[in-house]
Structures are given as structure tokens and as C-alpha cells.
Amino acid sequence: MVKIAILDDWQDVARGSADWSLLASRADLTFFADAFDNEDQAAAALADSDILLTMRERTAFPATLLRRLPKLRMIGITGANVATLDLAACSRQGVVVCNTAGGGSGAPFATAELALGLLIAAARAIPVADATMRAGGFQRGVPVGVSLAGKTLGIVGLGRLGSRMARYGAALDMKVIAWSPNLTEARAEAAGARLARKAELMAVSDAISVHMVLSPRSRGVIGAEDIDLMKTGAILINTSRGPLIDQGALVAAVRAGRINAVLDVYDKEPLPRDHPLRAAGNTVLTPHLGYGVEETWRDFYPRSVENALAFLDGAPIRVLNAS
Template identity: 40%
Template sequence: MKVLIADTVLPVCADVLRRAGIEADHRPGISGNDLLKAVADIEGIVVRSDTRITDEVMRKAPKLRVVGRAGAGVDNVDVAAATKRGIVVMNAPGENTISAAEHTLSLLLALARQIPRADRSMRAGRWDRGQILGVELCGKTLGVLGLGKVGREVAARARAFGMDVIGYDPVLSEEVAARLGVTPVPIRAVYERSDFITLHLPLSDATRHLIGADELSRCKKGVRILNVARGGIIDETALHGALVSGHVAGAALDVFENEPPAGSPLLSLDTVILTPHLGASTQEAQEKVAVRIAEQIAAYLKDNLVINAVNVEGIDPRLLPILQPYRDLCERLGKLLSSLARGPVSEVNVEYSGSVQEYPMRPLTASFLKGFLQAKLSDPVNVVNALVLARDAGIRVLETRAAEPQDFTALISITLRGRDGTRVAAGALFGKREPRLVRLDEFHLDALPTGDMLIVSNDDRPGMVGRIGTAIGSASVNIAYLSLGRDRSGGHAIAVFNLDSPVPDDLLRQIGAIDGVLWAERVTL
């Protein structure tokens, strides 16, 4: 067995592999044709963030079984192509938590006391003691956006400085927040109340440019902002404008929309502290990830043990064809409820009834949690770690078996309980493969959980579906499928529209304003 270490990884990585009886070829900086030639006879490859493992690279590596990322993010690996080729992609999450948190605190202190500016002044031969005035951290409010592993460590250290820590996290329960000493607040309150704001969120469609001109205008005048998470969460153009105007007093950035940020106007501002993506750049963090990824690759190559995989999980191969449609259904239900749920969730109950009880429940529950948590957490979520991440977020996960369902041979029902009430969704397979949404809250229906969806709840009275449909048509959006349900005649009803294109913002607002509409949500599955 042979593993190629393609980036600059500490030598301990190769040492661990060799002790396991695996040949290790450490060739940092290898690229292009040299890389394509080097992968011809390898079974594993270790990368950091420089080497890109594309479909072309994998095509040239017929023996490749595992790609190991010495770190958390796998943006430089074509995970979809790897999955299609049966290649496990694994990472080493959490090993850089302390380093990233400490770097955040370093920037926080440097920003508060203008240390880089003072250093530049001294080196220029000046003694600007009277012109450089900082602020204390003690008594200030720190707003933490994202309370995953790094966010929690930052919060703990900020409290030691006497800061009042408030935070927003879409899945963290109030009980866990209380244990952390963090006051959970809506995201708008973070902007309005914080003296310092630090970001610890994943980059996704939902978080890209999460902080733009509108959000910055809501912040307190003189706010200071830090980002040691992912570039792109802050609209850098809007941030530059707010810094120039003086509304934002300062910023400290370790990550950027484009890395390196050549030509960025932020480079010219004295009120900005910039570091070149150093969050994980400590001796300790790099040693931890080097050892961890080597141990995981050795376990997989020698014992077929999958640890921290981002694209596969351990299931009996004989059950995969049977379980896959149920796993797909559960993940779709998770994404649906993730889009509809409001506020923190404290409990998830996954109820299995009928013939699905014959199969292992845990992979199906993990598939639901993957769909539910994926867009909400800063940590990578997959079916291997979904249950652990749910527990860390303070979500109690229950799995129950129920009696035979009346109308289905197999039924999976999900109940969410949280601060803002209860949400229920149930799904079944038609023809053993086609997923269906057969219940949403108190409504029974037959909906397709796929593609662009518009879900509308309204008073059950004549003309409602017509008015909603007319609004959709007027926006040049085509309806592909429609499912209806109601609790009783003259009560409340629900309509689930499958559409041929996404729901525009204006259309969603227009439908929400129709007399008799109780709520309207768009979902993409």
C-alpha cells in the first residue's frame, strides 16, 4: 500500500503511515503532470488546501481508495466525483479549534488596542502615544455569529476578559447556550447590541454576504468586526464603505473572498488588520491534523474502518440498494424541516412504522440529521458525525418504532420540538423508490419533496388556490405539480407547489400579503 502526501504536511504524518506498514511518499508542492504521474500507483493521498484533487486526478489514479484532507474544509477535493468513483474522502475536523479561537482573540486584542498601527508608527520613527487610543474589552458586548466548536472557545475566552457575550446560532438550544455563558439572541440583535462581532459560520448560499450594507447600517456606530471563518460571509465592498465612513471603527480579517486579496481596497486602510489565513497555522494544530489524518487513512486502508468521512458511512453493502431510497427520503425531510423550523430545536423524534423497521434505523436518522443540520452548522455535516453534532447543539434525538401504519406499508414520521413549538413531517416511498411527503404538521397530503417548492398555508375558503396560482403565473413561474390538504372544511388548508424555477423574493412577499394566507415559505430540495 502506498500513500502520496502532496502538500506541506509535518513529517509525523509519514511516520505514522510507515509505522502502520504503509509506504509514504512525501512530495510537497507537486502539481500538474508530475501529480498526474505520481498518482498512478497510490491507494491514498493526503492534501492540505493547495493541491486540488479533481476528477482528472482521480481518473489517473485507478487504485485510489481514499483522499485525506489534513484539516477540515474539502473545497479543494471534488467530493461528488470521488463518491461516484467509490473513493472515500475524509478530513480531520476540530483539530484546529484552539488555534482558530486563539487567533481570533489575538486579532480581537490587536483591534481593540490598535497594536499593528502602533508598531508601524514606531518603526517609522514616531512616538504617537497621544494619538493612538484603544478601548477596553472588559464590559463590552461581543456578538458571536455561529457557536460551533470555534465559536464556543472564543466565547469562553472573551468571558474571561469580562466581556458580555451574546450569540446567534440557528440550532443551539437555550440550555446549551446557558452552559456556555452565552445569551442567545436573534441575529438582528447581534448587529444592534454588539461592540465587537466575530464570525464563526460556514460559507453557504445562505451565509454568503450575510453581512452587507444593510446589516452594517444596523450595527452600533463604532462596531468592530472580525472574520476568522470563511471569506465571502462579509461583503468586502460594503465593509470598505462602512470603514471609510467611520460607522465601523475597525475590522480584523484572516479570510477573504479571493485569496490572496490582491487589489482589495481594504489593503489601504489603517483601520483594518489583515492576516493571510493563519487560523490553523500553529505547530500544535498542524501536528494534530497530520497525526489524525494518517491514523484515519491507515485504519481505512488496513481495516476498512471509515472515520470522519464526508461522503460515505459504514453500512452493510448488501443493504445499500434497499436503504438508499429511505436515506434519500429522510435527508429530504431534514432539508424541508430545516427550511421551515423557526428558532432553536431541543428535540427530534424519528418514528419508524411498518416494514422500514426491518432495517437499521441509525443510518436513516443520520441521513435526516444531515439534511436538517447541513445548512445550519459551521462544522462539516455528514451521516457519520450528524448525531454527534446534534448532541453538541443540545438536540435530543429519539428513535421510536410504532405500530403498522394504516395507509402505508412503511412510514417515517419526524417531530421537531423547540422554543417556537412543534413541527411534523412524514414521508413514504411509492413503488419502493419514489419519495412522497404525506404529512406536514396537521395536514395530510401527497406532495413531491423535490426541486423548487412553494408551501402556503391559508384559510380554507373558496378562491384561495386560484389567487395564489394567479400570482405564481403572473410572475412567469410554471407550476409542475400541486398537492392540497386541509384540517377540516372551513378551517385551515395547505398547498404545496412544485415549480419549474425558484420563487422570487417579490412573489413570496406578494403571496404572503394575500388576504387569507397565513404563511408562505419557499424550499429547494
């Protein structure tokens, strides 16, 4: 029987987000809730799989791993493209790759909404306040928060999500400034922000929210010298991708108590249990929840099922590497 692996279902949402019954009648389905520790573990677990239905970049598929999956015939990815999948290697190996692009609206601003929530949570020490209440306390030990009105919000990357974050900042009566390598004054103004130089943004912002796509060019776009410019006590929010920020410099600034790191994404995910960010008091941490809302799952998983069924029928759809 055909074996299908549904990968990286970290919140156990896959089964309830689509009707799997027709696919289950034609294939043996295995749902993986936990991340693989390394390539060897992934290769061993997936060696007998004919089809893999993946979730974004959670498990990387370089050529080295693909070569160790001799039975693999199809990979279904969620979204339009996945940077951690070697598409050329799939083509060489005869593996069909299908995506879920062209779906419904899903939740296009879910990540920006989370960034707003994280900003307010950090400004008002909401995680500490909640933990204190649950422990039987009240105000004692809860840090005094700050008002965001009148403060400066710096946005790195003013695309779809960054522009939405600019609107949220304006709604809070914050001064909004923005920078990205190709941002123009006109585009910044259209989004309700003022174009700033990168160094200025890092130095004057009370909170900085990063909204850039990870690429070789943008990796480390917030470097040690940028973090050194930040105000003491400033909030640095990252809901995009961990490697956009120099992690060593970030950890050093957090450990020194200079800045507040507010993070939904990390260089390595899941974040290791012993990672120093987990122990720091001046952090607010969420487990890469940005796009992960009900509306997203109800878009991704039914299309993943459709892709697998179409492939089994011999007429694959939404194929990325069609010859």
C-alpha cells in the same frame, strides 16, 4: 514509483510535523508550499500523482478537476470532511478518500484564541504600535485604543468556538450577546450570553465575532443590511470562513471608514496581493492562522502519513467513501 503530492503546506510545517521516512522509502514525495492559481495549474502539477494529501479547503477538488487527474487513486483530507471536495465524483472515479478524524485533542480552541487576540489587537491598535516601534517611532501616529471592559461583544454562532469566545468576553468584563438561526435562550444562557435578535446584535455591539460553519444556508449570513446597522468604529471579526460575510459590503464599509475589519479568512485564499483590504488602515489581517498551531499539525500530518501507508498496504483506513 508511486507519486504522492503533499499540498498547500503554506507555512512549510509538514516535513517537521511527522515522520515521513517510511512513506518516502515507498513513494516519491513532493511538497507544495504555494497555492495553485487556478484549476489548470493544479491539473498540470498533479497529473502524475497517485495520492494527494491535502490540507483542509485550501485546494478545491470539484469533479472538473478530478477528471483531469487520471492516475489519482487516493485523496487524504485533514479533518473529518471537506466541503470543497466532490466525494461523489471521487467514488465514481474510483478514488478512495480518507480523513484524519478520530485523532487526539489537537487544539480544539485555537481559532477562538486567535479571535480573542485579534479583538485585543484591534481595540488597542497593536499592529500599528508594533510597526511604529520597529520604524524607530514611539507613540506619535499610533491610534488611541479603547478599553473592552463594559463594552458589548456580539457573537454570531454560539457553537463550540463561539461559546469559548463568549467565555473570553466575560473574562474581559464585556457584555456578551449572541445570535444564530436556531439559538435558544437556554443555550445562550448556558454559554454565558444573552440571546439577541440579529438586528439588535448588529446595532448595539462594539465588537462582533463570527463563528459559524459555512454552508449554502449560512453563506452571506452577514449581509449589507447587517453591516449598515453596525456602530461607527465597531470591530467585525471573522475567523470562520470568508463567504459568511458579504465581501462587497464589507470592503465598502471599510473604505468608508465606518467599521474595523479584523479578518483571518477571505473569500479567496491566499488573499490577492492587490486586494483593497490590504491597503486599508482600519483592518487587522492574518493569513488564515486560526487552526494552524503546532498541536494541529502534529495531529493532522502523522495521520495523513498513516492513511497513505495503509492505502499502499492495500488496507485503507478512515475511508469516507467506502462502498
